[in-house]
Amino acid sequence: MSKKILLIPAAGVGERMKIGYPKQYYPLFENRTMLEVTVNRMLGMSIFDRVAVVVSENDAYIDRCRFEGAVEIHRCGGDTRAQSVLNGLTALHAEPDDWVFVHDAARPCIDKESIVRLVDTIESEAVDGAILALPVTDTLKWVNDDAMIEKTIDRSRCFRAQTPQVFQAQALLTALQNAIEPVTDEASAMEMQGARIKVVEGSAFNIKVTYPEDLKWVRSYINQLSLRKESVQ
């Protein structure tokens, strides 16, 4: 029986957040860091057989994190997100057909319903993998180097990719090793291999904390959960 493994890349520096330390260690809720909130929410779902976090070799914060369940820490982060995921995958020593759910540490508002939809898809459909995503709702413009519009793009087939993105361990390892150009998500590497990847409905709240202003929405969502007495961490 193949396992479900959660792999959380958390080795970024958070350049765009400009807080002077990696954003995954920002205290998000009651002194719990973003990484703790993300991991503990995932642990609380009771879906994963293994939970692993990839941090950089010289990470000075991870030892202070308190997780509410078993978490493997791999100090093998790379210079890019893809390299961190590849290094983490290698360190996992997973079985080839284990399902690996890769989820950004910087997406703490992930919800169980979305994960269940992902699991249902890989268990019931003939796919090589699946990702959470949302349809684009704005009109899309393609511009030139001077920001002048060249054309309007048909948005009906455009989706915004989120995480988790789930693939089988060996297939993902091979895809990331073979990716010929830099990739910003796992699906991109798998697409290059011709994989069949399904887009599964995500949540508008599953935003990635990238810029300081993103924190406003994330904190508000997390506080709402707390007010409704739903588990936050």
Ligand SMILES: Nc1ccn([C@@H]2O[C@H](COP(=O)(O)OP(=O)(O)OP(=O)(O)O)[C@@H](O)[C@H]2O)c(=O)n1
């Ligand atoms: N070398 C890297 C870069 C990113 N990540 C992780 O990948 C996720 C998404 O990346 P992003 O939001 O781009 O994070 P950063 O790279 O930290 O941000 P920035 O690009 O602003 O520096 C985060 O959980 C981040 O920690 C990683 O594990 N290793």
Ligand SMILES: C[C@](O)(CO)[C@H](O)COP(=O)(O)O
């Ligand atoms: C993986 C990802 O979160 C999907 O939206 C995203 O591509 C990561 O973004 P990054 O800023 O390029 O790390």
